Amino acid sequence: MLDVIPDLIDLFIHLDKYLPDMVASYGNLIYILLFVIIFCETGLVITPFLPGDSLLFITGTIAGIGSLNIGILLILIYIAAILGDTVNYFIGKFVGRKIIDMNLPMIRQEHLDKTHEYFDRFGPLTIIIARFSPFVRTFAPFLAGMGSMRYRIFLAYNIIGGVLWVTTFLLAGYYLGTIPIVRENKSLVALAIILVSFLAVGTLIVEICRFMGSCVISRFRQP
DSSP states (O other), X not given: OTTHHHHHHXXXXXXXXXXXXXXXXXXXXXXXXXXXHHHHHHHOTTOTTSOOHHHHHHXXXXXXXXXXXXXXXXXXXXXXXXXXXXXXXXXHHHHHHHHHXXXXXXXXXXXXHHHHHHHXXXXXXXXHHGGGSTTHHHHHHHHHHHTTOOHHHHHHHHHHHHHHHHHHHHHXXXXXXXXXXXXXXXXXXXXXXXXHHHHHTHHHHHHHHHHHHHHHHHHHHOO
């Protein structure tokens, strides 16, 4: 039984690679699995390693050949992405506050204040642009909640970012996936799109990394 666990983990993390065969085998159940994967990747701060961009792109290519319904995919994954970020926001808001209240030596009030200051400066734009960067999109809503970003502002940019992200990658796969060279090199094309989107938001990512790094450094410098 234990021998099966590594295979299940590999399947879960690399679902984008196995998806075409799974669609043929499991049919409509794939819609539920896609919903869960996207929700977890955006909604749980402990699962940033799950496939996001590549999964959406390859799902779009499969829809492009008629194996999945693009309309159903768009609606379901919009909901998964927006709901995921919302849950992540509230995890950050409530868990972050409780951690501060515990007065742990490695977590101090000034760290929360710095997070709040960061999102006052970059917050709304971060929520949208971070969607297009693996890992960063998982932590951005958590930090927004922990930094007490106003929920109405967060929700508006969460919806905008979620819709843009899902639409971009799903429809890119849907329309480009019918091109023979793309169909034969789906993984490489998905990787190229991820790299382009990553470079496009490079400045913001540098700012986020600097911010997170300064928090870590300040933590270890505390007496």
